[in-house]
Amino acid sequence: DQQVKQNSPSLSVQEGRISILNCDYTNSMFDYFLWYKKYPAEGPTFLISISSIKDKNEDGRFTVFLNKSAKHLSLHIVPSQPGDSAVYFCAASRYSNDYKLSFGAGTTVTVRA
């Protein structure tokens, strides 16, 4: 049962433009959402998170938006850089110290020079 879905397997964007990655979830018990970045032959690296009590969280070039009523979140990367080329995973948990994360299938981002 896929409780977290990333429906776009890939995204290609020009350097300097905005990358928008989308994620939907079905379990209303999820209260905490995370984005991870993964390079080949490396483990996922935490990027940014958001609690369900917020609708936006920013960290430098990365902003996550949460629409709890729609069970939808998105990650914006502005401006996109070549080093951002990676697989991005959306993950969800029931609370902030719950390590039973439910992951989406990932979106491969390619930033073109």
Added chain:
Amino acid sequence: DAGVTQSPTHLIKTRGQQVTLRCSPKSGHDTVSWYQQALGQGPQFIFQYYEEEERQRGNFPDRFSGHQFPNYSSELNVNALLLGDSALYLCASSSQGAVNTEAFFGQGTRLTVV
């Protein structure tokens, strides 16, 4: 600080065999979680170990078992391997009670079952 280390990096096993994967957590971490990432999918939670006990378990059969040692390192054992067990197995370490954003993942073990 070596971070989270997993061994081996790759291995190939035959259907029906048993396999043991190993994980050494980041220094100062006492909790280990295991995930299975099949090709084209996101990681799926297998189980978590803390104080040498399994604390949480995902939807995996009993063929998947684990162990945590007093030094906090952990093993994942899979018995009676199936072709569908071919995947990247990821280990994540953390400190008990810390927020999950502070978990660190290892590079994974790529298991191929033939």
